[in-house]
Amino acid sequence: MTLFLLRRLLQTAQVLFVMSLLVFVGVYAIGNPLDMLVDPQATAADTARVAAALGLDQPLWVQYWRFLGNALQGDLGTSFLHGTPALQLIVQRLPATLELAVSALLIAVLLGIPLGLWAGLRPDSFGGRTIMAGSILGFSLPTFWVGLMLIMVFSVHLGWLPSGGRGPTREFLGLEWSLLAPDGWRHLLLPALNLALFKLALMIRLTQSGTREALLQDYVRFARAKGLPPRRVVGVHVLKNIMIPVVTVAGLEFGTLIAFSVVTESIFAWPGIGKLLLDSIGQLDRPVVVAYLLLIVFIYTLISLVADLIYAALDPRVRLAGGQAA
Amino acid sequence: MTAAAAAFTPAAGGWRALARAYADSPLALAGLALLMVIVAAALAAPWIAPQDPYDLSQLDIMDSRLPPGSASADGSLHYLLGTDGQGRDMLSAILYGLRISVAVGFSATLLALALGMSLGLVAGYAGGRLDAFVMRAVDIQMSFPAILTAMILLALFGQGTDKIVIALVASQWAYYARTTRGAALVEGRREYIEAARLLGLSTPRILFRHLLPNCLPPLIVVAALQVAAAIALEATLSFLGLGLPVTEPSLGLLIANGFQYLYSGRYWMSVFPGVALLLAIVALNLVADRLREILNPRLQSQ
Amino acid sequence: MTPIPPSTAGGTEPLLRVEHLSTRFRSRGGEVTAVDDVGFELAAGEVLGLVGESGCGKSMTGYSLIDLVDPPGYVAGGSVRLHGRELRGLPPKAWRALRGDRIAMIFQDPMLTLNPVLRIDTQMVETVLAHRRVGRAEALARALDALERVGIPAATERLRSYPHQLSGGMRQRVAIAIALLNQPDLIIADEPTTALDVTIQAQILYEMQTLCREAGTGLIWITHDLSVVAGLADRVCVMYAGRIVEQGSTAQVLERPAHPYTRGLLDATPAAALARGHRRGEPLRQIPGSAPPLSALPVGCAFHPRCPRADERCMQTPPRVATAAGQEVLCWHPLPPGASLTAPAADIGARP
Numbered sequence: 001m002t003l004f005l006l007r008r009l010l011q012t013a014q015v016l017f018v019m020s021l022l023v024f025v026g027v028y029a030i031g032n033p034l035d036m037l038v039d040p041q042a043t044a045a046d047t048a049r050v051a052a053a054l055g056l057d058q059p060l061w062v063q064y065w066r067f068l069g070n071a072l073q074g075d076l077g078t079s080f081l082h083g084t085p086a087l088q089l090i091v092q093r094l095p096a097t098l099e100l101a102v103s104a105l106l107i108a109v110l111l112g113i114p115l116g117l118w119a120g121l122r123p124d125s126f127g128g129r130t131i132m133a134g135s136i137l138g139f140s141l142p143t144f145w146v147g148l149m150l151i152m153v154f155s156v157h158l159g160w161l162p163s164g165g166r167g168p169t170r171e172f173l174g175l176e177w178s179l180l181a182p183d184g185w186r187h188l189l190l191p192a193l194n195l196a197l198f199k200l201a202l203m204i205r206l207t208q209s210g211t212r213e214a215l216l217q218d219y220v221r222f223a224r225a226k227g228l229p230p231r232r233v234v235g236v237h238v239l240k241n242i243m244i245p246v247v248t249v250a251g252l253e254f255g256t257l258i259a260f261s262v263v264t265e266s267i268f269a270w271p272g273i274g275k276l277l278l279d280s281i282g283q284l285d286r287p288v289v290v291a292y293l294l295l296i297v298f299i300y301t302l303i304s305l306v307a308d309l310i311y312a313a314l315d316p317r318v319r320l321a322g323g324q325a326a
Numbered sequence: 327m328t329a330a331a332a333a334f335t336p337a338a339g340g341w342r343a344l345a346r347a348y349a350d351s352p353l354a355l356a357g358l359a360l361l362m363v364i365v366a367a368a369l370a371a372p373w374i375a376p377q378d379p380y381d382l383s384q385l386d387i388m389d390s391r392l393p394p395g396s397a398s399a400d401g402s403l404h405y406l407l408g409t410d411g412q413g414r415d416m417l418s419a420i421l422y423g424l425r426i427s428v429a430v431g432f433s434a435t436l437l438a439l440a441l442g443m444s445l446g447l448v449a450g451y452a453g454g455r456l457d458a459f460v461m462r463a464v465d466i467q468m469s470f471p472a473i474l475t476a477m478i479l480l481a482l483f484g485q486g487t488d489k490i491v492i493a494l495v496a497s498q499w500a501y502y503a504r505t506t507r508g509a510a511l512v513e514g515r516r517e518y519i520e521a522a523r524l525l526g527l528s529t530p531r532i533l534f535r536h537l538l539p540n541c542l543p544p545l546i547v548v549a550a551l552q553v554a555a556a557i558a559l560e561a562t563l564s565f566l567g568l569g570l571p572v573t574e575p576s577l578g579l580l581i582a583n584g585f586q587y588l589y590s591g592r593y594w595m596s597v598f599p600g601v602a603l604l605l606a607i608v609a610l611n612l613v614a615d616r617l618r619e620i621l622n623p624r625l626q627s628q
Numbered sequence: 629m630t631p632i633p634p635s636t637a638g639g640t641e642p643l644l645r646v647e648h649l650s651t652r653f654r655s656r657g658g659e660v661t662a663v664d665d666v667g668f669e670l671a672a673g674e675v676l677g678l679v680g681e682s683g684c685g686k687s688m689t690g691y692s693l694i695d696l697v698d699p700p701g702y703v704a705g706g707s708v709r710l711h712g713r714e715l716r717g718l719p720p721k722a723w724r725a726l727r728g729d730r731i732a733m734i735f736q737d738p739m740l741t742l743n744p745v746l747r748i749d750t751q752m753v754e755t756v757l758a759h760r761r762v763g764r765a766e767a768l769a770r771a772l773d774a775l776e777r778v779g780i781p782a783a784t785e786r787l788r789s790y791p792h793q794l795s796g797g798m799r800q801r802v803a804i805a806i807a808l809l810n811q812p813d814l815i816i817a818d819e820p821t822t823a824l825d826v827t828i829q830a831q832i833l834y835e836m837q838t839l840c841r842e843a844g845t846g847l848i849w850i851t852h853d854l855s856v857v858a859g860l861a862d863r864v865c866v867m868y869a870g871r872i873v874e875q876g877s878t879a880q881v882l883e884r885p886a887h888p889y890t891r892g893l894l895d896a897t898p899a900a901a902l903a904r905g906h907r908r909g910e911p912l913r914q915i916p917g918s919a920p921p922l923s924a925l926p927v928g929c930a931f932h933p934r935c936p937r938a939d940e941r942c943m944q945t946p947p948r949v950a951t952a953a954g955q956e957v958l959c960w961h962p963l964p965p966g967a968s969l970t971a972p973a974a975d976i977g978a979r980p
Contacts, residue, residue: 023478136611140554140558140607142558144562144581149597152588156591218736222741222803224727225732225735226754229724236754241743260473315745
């Protein structure tokens with residue numbers, strides 16, 4: 001177990017290092033930020049002074065070494081535009097994105113598993129077919145398009161929910177939460193639903209196929225032969241088996257949710273890190289882009305580690321490397 | 327792979343069997359018909375569109391933001407789907423946009439298929455270090471969502487048709503590489519490959535004439551799904567302003583342009599391009615889903 | 629069909645009486661009959677061997693007896709009586725109360741029958757609690773007792789194990805213990821030893837026999853292996869293409885088979901070959917051809933295309949003939965006692 005964790009952490013560090021190199025070199029090509037930061041009428045001396053102040057006059061590898069050294073101390077550079085540390089800028093925006101992503105994941109899991117189960121138990125019924133057809137639609141529809149439709153129907157046409165922005169928040173445990181503010185959750189609902197849609201379809205399909213497969217297994221037949229009520233056969237024997245892949249995938253997909261929040265945040269003007277990334281790309285704010293990408297990679301690897309741990313905790317057959325395999 | 331699925335390879339002359347199995351599903355046939363109409367409309371856009379939406383001399387600013395069904399100020403044109411903020415006929419804009427979206431989607435898929443297939447084939451056949459290296463790259467690639475890869479690349483390269491195709495290829499090649507490698511590993515152990523090797527056939531010949539045709543069924547399925555994904559991804563990126571430049575407005579860009587008018591109730595500028603995009607994606611998915619049902623041996627046995 | 633009076637219990641109602649049972653499947657090409665007019669009886673403490681090749685409908689007969697036929701299959705008709713009580717037509721709830729309580733079933737592959745993600749104690753306790761109003765501690769005590777009865781060492785520890793931590797033989801013993809938990813009247817065992825090593829197979833066979841004898845539990849043992857039946861069963865039913873083609877006491881059926889199919893099966897066993905003076909290296913005698921698919925059964929007697937004694941009459945549905953007390957055969961040309969199959973086709977390769 002400890003061995004497994006150590007190995008995984010080492011892997012994470014490796015990936016982070018490679019990615020930091022790729023991202024740094026890559027992002028360097030975005031364009032020359034000096035053109036944006038310096039007044040076009042400025043003299044060459046002025047330009048050089050700004051470049052020196054930002055460290056942009058150094059060779060690329062020097063910039064990278066400095067960046068890496070700073071990164072190890074938690075300093076991912078300073079935003080050219082805002083003049084504040086890039087990491088601080090992202091961390092300020094992160095709770096908004098996390099709240100959005102967690103809400104979306106909850107919607108996907110809490111709706112997707114029951115719907116998938118239902119469709120899996122009655123695959124040929126009207127309801128089952130409707131759910132599966134809906135899930136195909138959920139897979140096909142581009143997120144941004146659904147977002148547009150949600151705004152059109154619920155904000156513009158019906159006027160029930162606000163079309164964008166985060167609205168009021170309430171502080172809890174040092175963070176701002178939309179969910180806790182009386183009007184905040186209304187702002188959260190549409191973006192969260194929008195972001196959840198694709199994962200909802202995924203959860204439905206995963207649960208449905210898992211259920212259908214489990215129902216054919218001998219252990220389900222044996223459970224029925226034991227005279228167990230259907231509630232227990234489905235609720236314990238089937239569900240416990242399909243929950244293993246479903247929960248693992250749900251965990252892994254959390255990273256994708258954060259990545260996809262770029263789209264949803266842009267449509268709903270949600271002040272999270274996705275919107276920050278788009279703005280930063282547009283304004284050539286290099287340190288923020290680099291910090292965002294590194295953070296995403298870090299979150300990704302962290303999530304896959306957590307998903308592995310959850311998987312091991314759920315499935316008795318899995319013993320993490322380091323213990324004895326059964 | 328089961329015998330039934332293997333029968334669908336072109337080598338076995340199974341195209342007709344494939345077509346017959348496909349025709350068993352009315353919904354899939356409808357999807358195919360829709361897809362053919364969309365592709366035909368996209369190809370024929372310059373001839374069937376009421377106006378050339380990007381010839382500024384044809385646009386009349388007096389006609390801007392007209393709702394669907396309006397006639398133009400000079401009475402010469404009838405705007406079936408309304409006009410946009412510059413007086414452009416939406417139907418024409420959609421047809422031209424569809425042309426760009428379909429072209430980008432298909433070319434990106436074909437390039438990604440060619441690249442991923444070659445890498446997967448070579449990796450699966452050669453094995454060893456090369457295989458390990460390619461699959462490591464595939465793993466890293468696939469652990470990040472396609473949209474993130476594409477966004478990073480577009481952030482680096484800037485906008486442009488060629489750039490978005492590169493970004494799409496870069497974010498999709500891994501699917502083909504993994505699928506091909508898996509199939510190549512299975513097929514590579516079969517006797518007929520061994521026989522070809524013993525006959526002294528050259529490696530490229532074994533790869534492309536003997537191994538490849540037998541890896542095709544899963545690749546067809548993945549490619550069919552990925553065209554839809556590529557079109558949707560391109561639209562998303564263009565919507566975010568990262569994809570195609572304003573001079574080549576794909577459906578995604580049209581939707582983005584109409585987005586600001588949505589709040590004032592002028593729905594047609596973003597909804598109609600959205601519907602066109604949706605129809606294209608749904609048609610492709612219906613076709614892909616049916617192909618998967620036919621060609622996937624695991625589903626077949628159920 | 630006239631049911632054969634049980635050899636021991638005279639005119640009283642037997643433990644289980646099955647009559648005209650038939651199970652069908654709806655499929656694209658119409659209906660397929662998997663179990664066709666099956667009838668037999670079983671007394672308490674008796675072991676019935678249900679023998680046939682794979683696909684002959686023997687497992688489906690077992691499922692039909694406890695209403696576990698999955699759609700598109702369904703039990704189309706017939707009667708299943710337990711202690712004289714008709715079970716066909718019972719509502720699902722009543723069936724559920726019977727299953728695992730009065731009638732238990734054990735499946736073929738012990739690797740698959742236990743739920744991999746639940747501990748043994750969970751899977752045992754739930755079986756008790758589904759049928760008895762007892763507390764968890766009491767249910768656990770019964771589970772422990774059942775495990776000990778089937779000869780599982782360190783039963784307390786095993787209770788806390790997951791299935792993958794046990795060997796195949798151990799898992800099948802657990803499945804048997806689960807079947808025994810509520811002291812059922814009848815156990816249906818669907819090839820429970822086929823997937824196990826021969827030595828473990830013999831042990832389990834012996835233990836099952838003893839346990840059922842002691843408790844007076846009726847046992848239906850479904851198998852493709854005549855040698856298993858020889859050592860275990862009191863009575864034997866031979867199934868072919870969904871029908872019981874011959875039944876009788878084990879001694880009758882194995883020593884004086886009347887149906888050419890039974891004869892063929894017996895000739896194909898190594899023991900029979902040895903008795904014939906079979907030499908090493910010679911192939912065993914086999915029934916020519918293979919069992920027909922249920923969707924395309926030959927008309928009349930389904931065995932006639934493979935039968936050396938077949939003639940035009942066999943194109944008609946064969947009659948049920950009693951050849952001896954308690955022995956019944958479904959055949960136009962039953963074999964006289966002691967006869968062997970004298971057909972050139974069956975002997976190909978058997979002659980030097």
